Amino acid sequence: MLLGWMLAPWAAFAVPVPLDSRVCHAVSPVEGPGAALSAIRFRCGEKPVGYQATRLWLQLAPQRYGLRGEAPTLLVHQTRFDRLAVAFRYADGSIEWQEVRGGDFGDHWRPGAQISFTPRDQKTPLAAITLRVDRLASYPLLRLRLVPAGEAGIETAVLGALIGAALTLLLAGAAYNLSLAIGTRRAYLAWQGAWAATVFLWGAIWSQFGLLLVPGMAGTTAAQASTALSALSILLATLSATSALEKGRIPGPLRATALALGIAVTMIGIPATLARGPLIESVAPLLAAAVLGNLVAVLACLVVGARRGSVEARDLLAAWSVPMAALALTQLVNLGTLFWGGGAQILVLFASAWQTLWLSFAASRRLARMRTERDLALAAEARASRLAEHDPLTAIRNRRGFLEAADALVATAARSQASVALLLVDIDRFKAINDEHGHDAGDIVLCTIAARLAHWESPHCTVARLGGEEFALLTIGADRPPLDFAEQVREAIAACDHRAAIGDRRVTISIGVAEGRHRVDLAKLYREADRALYAAKRGGRNQVRHADTVPAPVPVANGHRPAATG
Numbered sequence: 001m002l003l004g005w006m007l008a009p010w011a012a013f014a015v016p017v018p019l020d021s022r023v024c025h026a027v028s029p030v031e032g033p034g035a036a037l038s039a040i041r042f043r044c045g046e047k048p049v050g051y052q053a054t055r056l057w058l059q060l061a062p063q064r065y066g067l068r069g070e071a072p073t074l075l076v077h078q079t080r081f082d083r084l085a086v087a088f089r090y091a092d093g094s095i096e097w098q099e100v101r102g103g104d105f106g107d108h109w110r111p112g113a114q115i116s117f118t119p120r121d122q123k124t125p126l127a128a129i130t131l132r133v134d135r136l137a138s139y140p141l142l143r144l145r146l147v148p149a150g151e152a153g154i155e156t157a158v159l160g161a162l163i164g165a166a167l168t169l170l171l172a173g174a175a176y177n178l179s180l181a182i183g184t185r186r187a188y189l190a191w192q193g194a195w196a197a198t199v200f201l202w203g204a205i206w207s208q209f210g211l212l213l214v215p216g217m218a219g220t221t222a223a224q225a226s227t228a229l230s231a232l233s234i235l236l237a238t239l240s241a242t243s244a245l246e247k248g249r250i251p252g253p254l255r256a257t258a259l260a261l262g263i264a265v266t267m268i269g270i271p272a273t274l275a276r277g278p279l280i281e282s283v284a285p286l287l288a289a290a291v292l293g294n295l296v297a298v299l300a301c302l303v304v305g306a307r308r309g310s311v312e313a314r315d316l317l318a319a320w321s322v323p324m325a326a327l328a329l330t331q332l333v334n335l336g337t338l339f340w341g342g343g344a345q346i347l348v349l350f351a352s353a354w355q356t357l358w359l360s361f362a363a364s365r366r367l368a369r370m371r372t373e374r375d376l377a378l379a380a381e382a383r384a385s386r387l388a389e390h391d392p393l394t395a396i397r398n399r400r401g402f403l404e405a406a407d408a409l410v411a412t413a414a415r416s417q418a419s420v421a422l423l424l425v426d427i428d429r430f431k432a433i434n435d436e437h438g439h440d441a442g443d444i445v446l447c448t449i450a451a452r453l454a455h456w457e458s459p460h461c462t463v464a465r466l467g468g469e470e471f472a473l474l475t476i477g478a479d480r481p482p483l484d485f486a487e488q489v490r491e492a493i494a495a496c497d498h499r500a501a502i503g504d505r506r507v508t509i510s511i512g513v514a515e516g517r518h519r520v521d522l523a524k525l526y527r528e529a530d531r532a533l534y535a536a537k538r539g540g541r542n543q544v545r546h547a548d549t550v551p552a553p554v555p556v557a558n559g560h561r562p563a564a565t566g
Helices: 002-006 149-184 187-206 220-243 252-274 279-307 311-332 343-389 399-416 430-437 439-456 482-494 522-538
Strands: 015-017 024-028 055-060 072-077 083-090 095-101 114-117 126-134 143-148 419-427 461-467 470-476 509-517 544-546
Touching: 072 083, 072 126, 072 149, 083 114, 143 149, 149 187, 149 343, 187 220, 187 343, 220 252, 220 279, 220 311, 252 279, 279 311, 311 343, 343 399, 399 419, 399 461, 399 470, 399 522, 419 439, 419 482, 419 522, 430 439, 439 461, 439 470, 439 482, 470 482, 482 509, 482 544, 509 522, 522 544
Parallel strands: 509 544
Antiparallel strands: 015 143, 024 055, 055 126, 072 114, 072 143, 083 095, 083 126, 419 470, 419 509, 461 470
């Protein structure tokens, strides 16, 4: 709109032609031999009647509008007719006729639902301009303007560029809102996208840019389609606004009133769409009242929703404020031929483009905020999950994390028929380390050993601290015997440097190994590895034992074997 006001001086060259006493008229039959222009008896000072089914003649003198010595372009703003002819009568008595008809405007159409007639002789002064219109739908809705021929091209270029920009924004907004509706599954965004698409179609047809693709729509067909789409757009806008608000945010009767008025606008728009005669003038006030009532009801819904804390209501209120004001202005004030001849329609088109931009921005901002909150929640969930599955001291998996990872590896081994090996690792005489050097030194030893064991963590091997000084490694599909792997682990741990914590004291481990194939019972595998670990401890520590080489345990009196600690 700011650009429009900046360019407004260019529209000052146009001279509106009020349908007053300066425009004389006559009525003649459409059928039969056409009357010669010289035989027409024009009457001035009163409005024509009974013209809808006949031929209406209008005559005006350009000199009365301050255009002496200039050959102006006549711009006609009314396309509901069967045929329109314009006669330019020059001062030398010669007459030039130019004509269009419904479905064929030729090269006379201009942006903004205008039809342009420019005299070919730019040197000879004009004495009069006569219009001959067959079956005009409404004389009061007819708008005429005279523009100096040299300025008409500038005005057309400016108006075309602005309409093209507005239509581009509307089309982009429609696509964007519909894509957001699909991604977020929000109904009001779908209605908003449908509204923007409808306004885009209305603007393309009303502006007559659609004639580039479908020239046969020129005239009444395009005007009727524009009326239908404008009524439909109000209903879609109402659905968009009301569906954006939760039921608890606005009173049910207020929502129902807004919807009822939106439907009423569409229903009243049906006869307005089809009307060709006096009915169109009778329907117009009723349609205007329904539109204003709908605007008030929707505005009330948004205000109540915003006061009750609805973010959507605040966004919609900011977005709809401009088009609501524009639409209300068009119903209350006759904008006539302002805005380069686009009148009320061009104002609504600009306001709709603004509304689409604002809502797209608001939806994007809200979606970005939702994504940020979701990402933060996912990150927090991931941190919580990691803390739940990892040992806080050593940062490797704890018992819970080990069991989840081990179950997944065992399932993978079952599908690929790979072997599964479990190594239970216990630090030798760890209690003595704590007793002699303190628990802080013991924690450092645990972290050092855990860091070394973590080197074997891979998609085929998982490492964990099960508790205290006990660790575990579970591997699948190993390309070497589990005993060899266990010996490598034992030697690597024995080579760890603990001098910073306990001086030159050497730390060793004992390892129990159990192996299985195909459908492995993890609990059974753990019991066998634990039995092998107990045997390694009893056998002198700092060694590896395989469960297959360890005799089955002999039950003791209380049903439990002694614990293999230290």
